[in-house]
Amino acid sequence: MSGKPNPPACNCDDLIQFTNCRLVRNHQLIEDDLWVRAGKIINPEPIFFDERSKAHRRVDCGGAIIAPGYIDLQINGGYGVDFSFDKDTTEAGIRKVAQGLVKSGVTSFCPTLVTSPNENYHTILPRIPKRVEGGAGVLGVHVEGPFINPQKKGAHPENCIQTLENGIETLCATYGSLDGIKIITLAPEKVKDLSVIRQLVKAGITVALGHSMANLSEGEQAAQHGATLITHLFNAMLPFHHRDPGLVGLLASDAIPAGQTVYFGIIADGVHTHPAALRIAYRTHPQGLILVTDAISALGLEDGIHHIGQLPLEVKRGKAFVAGTDTLCGSIAPMDECVRIFRNATNCSTVYAIEAATLHPALCLRIEAQKGTLDFDSDADFILLDDKLHVLSTYIAGICVHRA
Amino acid sequence: MRLVILDTSKSVGEWAAKYVMKRINDFKPGPERHFVLGLPTGSTPLGMYKQLIEFHKQGKLSFQYVKTFNMDEYVGLPRNHEESYHYYMWNNFFKHIDIEPENVHILDGNASNLVEECNRFERQIKEAGGVELFIGGIGPDGHIAFNEPGSSLVSRTRVKTLAQDTLEANARFFNNDIQKVPKQALTVGVGTVLDAQEVLILITGAQKSFALYKAIEEGVNHMWTVSAFQQHANTLMICDEDATLELRVKTVKYFKGILRDVHELGIPDGYTN
Numbered sequence: 003m004s005g006k007p008n009p010p011a012c013n014c015d016d017l018i019q020f021t022n023c024r025l026v027r028n029h030q031l032i033e034d035d036l037w038v039r040a041g042k043i044i045n046p047e048p049i050f051f052d053e054r055s056k057a058h059r060r061v062d063c064g065g066a067i068i069a070p071g072y073i074d075l076q077i078n079g080g081y082g083v084d085f086s087f088d089k090d091t092t093e094a095g096i097r098k099v100a101q102g103l104v105k106s107g108v109t110s111f112c113p114t115l116v117t118s119p120n121e122n123y124h125t126i127l128p129r130i131p132k133r134v135e136g137g138a139g140v141l142g143v144h145v146e147g148p149f150i151n152p153q154k155k156g157a158h159p160e161n162c163i164q165t166l167e168n169g170i171e172t173l174c175a176t177y178g179s180l181d182g183i184k185i186i187t188l189a190p191e192k193v194k195d196l197s198v199i200r201q202l203v204k205a206g207i208t209v210a211l212g213h214s215m216a217n218l219s220e221g222e223q224a225a226q227h228g229a230t231l232i233t234h235l236f237n238a239m240l241p242f243h244h245r246d247p248g249l250v251g252l253l254a255s256d257a258i259p260a261g262q263t264v265y266f267g268i269i270a271d272g273v274h275t276h277p278a279a280l281r282i283a284y285r286t287h288p289q290g291l292i293l294v295t296d297a298i299s300a301l302g303l304e305d306g307i308h309h310i311g312q313l314p315l316e317v318k319r320g321k322a323f324v325a326g327t328d329t330l331c332g333s334i335a336p337m338d339e340c341v342r343i344f345r346n347a348t349n350c351s352t353v354y355a356i357e358a359a360t361l362h363p364a365l366c367l368r369i370e371a372q373k374g375t376l377d378f379d380s381d382a383d384f385i386l387l388d389d390k391l392h393v394l395s396t397y398i399a400g401i402c403v404h405r406a
Numbered sequence: 407m408r409l410v411i412l413d414t415s416k417s418v419g420e421w422a423a424k425y426v427m428k429r430i431n432d433f434k435p436g437p438e439r440h441f442v443l444g445l446p447t448g449s450t451p452l453g454m455y456k457q458l459i460e461f462h463k464q465g466k467l468s469f470q471y472v473k474t475f476n477m478d479e480y481v482g483l484p485r486n487h488e489e490s491y492h493y494y495m496w497n498n499f500f501k502h503i504d505i506e507p508e509n510v511h512i513l514d515g516n517a518s519n520l521v522e523e524c525n526r527f528e529r530q531i532k533e534a535g536g537v538e539l540f541i542g543g544i545g546p547d548g549h550i551a552f553n554e555p556g557s558s559l560v561s562r563t564r565v566k567t568l569a570q571d572t573l574e575a576n577a578r579f580f581n582n583d584i585q586k587v588p589k590q591a592l593t594v595g596v597g598t599v600l601d602a603q604e605v606l607i608l609i610t611g612a613q614k615s616f617a618l619y620k621a622i623e624e625g626v627n628h629m630w631t632v633s634a635f636q637q638h639a640n641t642l643m644i645c646d647e648d649a650t651l652e653l654r655v656k657t658v659k660y661f662k663g664i665l666r667d668v669h670e671l672g673i674p675d676g677y678t679n
Contacts, residue, residue, distance in 0.1 A: 035501070046496075046501065047485075047493070047497075048485075049507075050496060050500060050501070050510075051492055051496070051507070051510075051512070053507075054507040054508045055507060056506070056507060
C-alpha cells in the first residue's frame, strides 16, 4: 500500500473512488470513501442503485486524511510575483502563483492588491484570470484599500489612500469596475455613508474591516450594515483596550445582527501574531476564525537575496527580511504551515485547524455549496494530508495537480 | 428446525457471518452460477454484516457472483432518508463489498405502481433461480419481514399496511413523531421466504424471547408469522441466551444437546433438521 495515489485518468467523466482514507466531513474525521466524477464530489448511493455502475478506478490513499482544499482570502503574491507591483504581467503572475500554491494545499485564493493608484486597478483588475490550468482557482480579487486609515497604513503607500466619499460612484471610479472583486478591505471611519456596504454585499462582495482606527461602536455599525470580515486581526488596527476594545472587540460583540457571523482573518505564520494572541482569538470566537497567509512575493522562494519590486529582500530561515537587516518585511509562511502552526499553538483539533482554512473562508464568502467542504455536489478540490498535516497531494476539480 | 444458542448477540452476528461465508464458498458461485441471497435490515443483522465485510476485506469472501434480494422497504420514504432500507443496505453493507450493482434487488417503495413493483420482484427472484439462503430477523410480535400478525402464511410479495404496534415501535427512528412513520411497506410474503432452499433467522435479546417461544414451542399460527418456518425443510435459527428466556428448559437443553459440537467447537455443519 503506497501513500501515493495513482496518476489521474484523462477521462474526467470516470467515476473515481478514493479509499483507505479519513474524510473531514460534518466537523469530524470519518472513515469513508470519497467519490469523484466530472470535477464534483458525488453521492455514490444513487450511482449504485440508479446507474447500476461501480467506480472506474479506485485510488488507495494509504490511510491519509482527505480534506477540502485550502482557501486563502489574502495573499499579495509569491514565487517572486507581487500582484500589486507587477502590473504588466498580471496574467503570467497569477498563473505562476496559482500553480505554486497547490504545493501548500491551496486550491482557491483571492489575489490581494494593496492600496494602489486608480490606474493600477484599472490595468490589473480586468486582467486577472479566473482559471489557471493546473493551478489554484481565483475566487475574485481582494482589494485591500485604498479606503483605509493613513494612521494604520502598514506597508501601503500613503499617497494613494482615499476617503470613500460618494458610495458606489467613488468605488467604480477607483476600481474601474466591481467585476472580479470579491473582498474589499476598508476602514469604516473613512466611509462617508455606510449604506454602501449593504450595496456591496448585495453585489456578492464581502466587506472586510481593517487598516483602521475604528472603535468598537464604529465596527459594530459597519457590521450592522453588512460587513462580515475583519482583515488580519490584531494587525493594522487599534490594540485591544478594555474600555474601548476596538475592532478586536467585534469578536465578543453583542450588537451583531442575529444570524450574522463575524469572521476574521488571522496570520498564523508564527511571527505576525503571537501564539497567545492566536489562542485568545480561537477561544473567544472559534467559529469566525479564518487562516490567511497574507503572503508577499517571497513566498516559495529559496533562501538568499531577491530583487522584487523596489526593495531587495532576503529570505533566511523561512522568514523574509529587508536585505541586510533584521527587519521583517512580510509573511512568507505557506498555508499548510500556517495550519500546522495554528494547531500547535492552540491545541485545537485537527479538523478545526483544517476548517479554519476551508469551511470558514467558504462560509464567509458564501460559497460553501461549492468550496470548503467535501459535501456531495461540491467542487472536487481536495488535498491528501498525513497526520502531521503535511500535504501529500492536491486535487482540483478531481484532477491531481500536485504530489509531494 | 435447528436452533443454535450462543452466549451473546455479538457471537450471533459472527456465527451467522461464518455460516453465510461457508455457504457461499461451498456453493462455488461463478459467472453462470450465482449464489442468491435474501437479506434483512434492522439492528439484529448489523453484526453479521460487519463480519461479512471483514471477511471480504481479508480476501476470504467475494460477492462478485452473489445476487441479493432484500425483504422489504417502506412506501413513500425518500431513498436517501436514513431509515430507508436502501440507505441502510448501502451504508452498512453494499458500499464495503465487491457486489455488482445490477445483482442487487431492493423493492422500490416509491414506484408509481406498487403492485407491479411487487410482482416484478417475484419474477426477478424466479429468474435468478430462487433464493438459496434467505436470512431474516423477527419482530417482538413474531413478524418476519413486514408480515405482521395475521398475514397469510402463503403470502407473496405485496403492499402491506403496518400494524399500530409497528408504527409506535418505529416512531423512535422518526424523531418520535408517529405521523412521520410510513404507514405502508412493500414486503416479501411468508410464502416467498418459505420457497428459499434454506432460511436463517437471527433472534437476539430478551425482548424477542416471547416471539421465539411462539415460533418454536407453539403451533403454526398466522398471528406469529415466523412460526410458519416449522414447516420449512431447512430452517436454522440462531439466537443468544437472552432470547431463550421464555423457552422451556427442556427445549433449550434439547437443542444444546443435539448441537453440542456446533456450540462448543463452532463447527457449523454435521447436523440436520
